[in-house]
Amino acid sequence: xxxxxxxxxxxxxxxxxxxxxxGGDDEGTGSGGASGIEGKAAGxxxxxxxxxxxxxLGLQTGSTYTGFDVEIGKIIAKGLGxxxxxxxxxxxxSANREPYxxxxxxxxxxxxxxxxxxxxxVVNFGGPYYIAGQDLLVPTNSTITGVDNIAxxxxxxxSGSTPAKRIxxxxxxxxxxxFDTYSKxxxxxxxxxxxxxxxxDIILAGYAAQDQYAGxxxxxxxxxxxxxYGIGLKKDDTxxxxxxxxxxxxxxxxxxxxxxxxxxxxxxxxxxxxxxxSKLTNCS
Numbered sequence: 001x002x003x004x005x006x007x008x009x010x011x012x013x014x015x016x017x018x019x020x021x022x023g024g025d026d027e028g029t030g031s032g033g034a035s036g037i038e039g040k041a042a043g044x045x046x047x048x049x050x051x052x053x054x055x056x057l058g059l060q061t062g063s064t065y066t067g068f069d070v071e072i073g074k075i076i077a078k079g080l081g082x083x084x085x086x087x088x089x090x091x092x093x094s095a096n097r098e099p100y101x102x103x104x105x106x107x108x109x110x111x112x113x114x115x116x117x118x119x120x121x122v123v124n125f126g127g128p129y130y131i132a133g134q135d136l137l138v139p140t141n142s143t144i145t146g147v148d149n150i151a152x153x154x155x156x157x158x159s160g161s162t163p164a165k166r167i168x169x170x171x172x173x174x175x176x177x178x179f180d181t182y183s184k185x186x187x188x189x190x191x192x193x194x195x196x197x198x199x200x201d202i203i204l205a206g207y208a209a210q211d212q213y214a215g216x217x218x219x220x221x222x223x224x225x226x227x228x229y230g231i232g233l234k235k236d237d238t239x240x241x242x243x244x245x246x247x248x249x250x251x252x253x254x255x256x257x258x259x260x261x262x263x264x265x266x267x268x269x270x271x272x273x274x275x276x277x278s279k280l281t282n283c284s
Contacts (some may be wrong), residue, residue: 037240041080049092049106053183056206071260079247095160115230126232126244132200135222146222153195156185241283
């Protein structure tokens with residue numbers, strides 16, 4: 001009886017180890033496992049996090065999302081074998097991009113998402129696909145000429161964003177106001193509640209170009225940072241990150257990157273930048 005019980009116990013243990021080993025293969029996102037981005041895309045579906053309130057980059061009108069980031073998302077999806085019809089767009093704000101990726105609420109994030117060391121501790125990044133610079137949006141008659149004379153001024157940015165953190169840490173004499181979206185900052189600027197809005201120059205240019213703000217605002221034009229926009233995905237998905245970079249390399253040469261720009265931000269008259277593939281991240 002004792003031998004029988006021992007044999008049964010040993011058999012159960014062996015089976016459990018076998019199941020665990022099989023499960024380990026499924027979880028191996030670092031080598032492109034089923035829970036990695038390539039595994040998700042294999043089903044013909046992809047959930048992409050984008051901004052919903054940034055004209056020219058990520059703007060939601062009804063159930064439709066438009067902008068440069070949206071087009072970049074489509075390029076990545078297509079490279080993974082997912083058609084436009086297989087994409088589910090999900091609105092993200094600056095503060096929830098990492099949690100959405102970690103929790104699996106989105107598969108990738110393409111949302112003016114600056115690559116930095118702090119974020120790389122918890123998520124992985126493909127890209128960058130664009131290099132922006134932090135600047136200031138002010139009323140056309142403003143006396144603010146750059147970041148050096150914002151002392152005592154009410155400067156608005158988004159909580160959880162790199163621009164807000166830079167103002168907090170490097171320009172403590174400014175009065176930082178924070179909202180969860182840049183559109184609220186721009187509304188506050190239009191109403192005179194703040195003196196300036198700060199984020200990346202290309203985002204600010206998109207707001208200034210909106211019909212309702214035509215002639216009311218200007219971008220100062222003195223960027224004081226370098227913001228490499230990346231495509232966020234799960235931290236351990238090295239294979240997925242490398243795949244995204246391969247897709248971007250192709251987009252840089254086949255005309256799809258330029259078309260994404262020309263169809264969105266290019267309408268402002270700004271020529272498409274060159275996608276410098278030598279700066280793509282070293283996925284880890």
